[in-house]
Amino acid sequence: MSRLILALDVYEREKALKIARETGDFLWGIKVNWPLILGSGIDIVGELKEETGLPIIADLKLADIPNTNRLIAGRVFEAGADYIIAHGFPGSDSVKAVMELGETIIVVEMSHPGAGEFIQPVTDRLIELANELEPFGVIAPATRPERVRYIRKKLRRNIKILTPGVGAQGGKAKEVLKAGADYIIVGRAIYNSGNPRKAAENLWREMNAGTEG
Ligand code: BMP
Numbered sequence: 001m002s003r004l005i006l007a008l009d010v011y012e013r014e015k016a017l018k019i020a021r022e023t024g025d026f027l028w029g030i031k032v033n034w035p036l037i038l039g040s041g042i043d044i045v046g047e048l049k050e051e052t053g054l055p056i057i058a059d060l061k062l063a064d065i066p067n068t069n070r071l072i073a074g075r076v077f078e079a080g081a082d083y084i085i086a087h088g089f090p091g092s093d094s095v096k097a098v099m100e101l102g103e104t105i106i107v108v109e110m111s112h113p114g115a116g117e118f119i120q121p122v123t124d125r126l127i128e129l130a131n132e133l134e135p136f137g138v139i140a141p142a143t144r145p146e147r148v149r150y151i152r153k154k155l156r157r158n159i160k161i162l163t164p165g166v167g168a169q170g171g172k173a174k175e176v177l178k179a180g181a182d183y184i185i186v187g188r189a190i191y192n193s194g195n196p197r198k199a200a201e202n203l204w205r206e207m208n209a210g211t212e213g
Pocket residue numbers: 007009033059109110111112139140141164165166167168169185186187188189
């Protein structure tokens with residue numbers, strides 16, 4: 001089984017569907033973020049699901065009061081999303097409002113340099129929140145394998161770790177998997193490559209090398 005998630009951050013519907021079709025064989029799932037939702041509308045979630053049969057993660061990074069989180073998440077789950085990503089820092093009530101409607105992934109640390117300013121100092125608290133609420137998974141930075149290792153140690157075993165930051169942001173798939181990630185999220189290194197299918201296949205091979213037999 002694949003542990004690769006495509007971050008499909010393009011605007012255009014046709015382009016998104018084409019890349020999804022080409023790469024689907026090598027993916028566990030597809031992550032849809034604001035660029036694609038703004039460019040193509042929320043119905044793209046159902047279309048991608050129908051086209052590929054893969055789980056769809058809606059990366060909205062919800063960070064609002066419980067009622068607003070609930071209003072947004074309700075529509076997005078209705079549109080066919082299997083998972084929604086929410087921020088943990090607005091508090092447990094805001095996250096619970098999403099979790100009551102469907103499978104949720106909580107951001108506990110981010111992959112960009114600025115993550116060191118505000119989110120990394122509260123990662124321990126966000127891990128505690130995840131351990132208490134037991135969502136499907138958490139987001140952790142593929143750009144810092146040592147932080148993935150740390151988060152894996154503190155996080156309940158049944159909670160998955162999904163890591164963006166491989167490829168364009170400098171993270172290395174093998175290293176992050178070794179540090180304890182369950183899934184690797186990759187965008188530009190696949191959709192901006194001349195041959196997205198080949199790029200996804202190469203990553204898939206790299207991730208599976210040494211795990212056969
Ligand atoms: P790329 O492989 O092109 O860098 O894309 C990474 C994807 O993961 C983007 O959709 C980005 O918004 C998302 N992401 C991230 O890069 N770092 C995080 O900490 C959290 C994210 O959701």
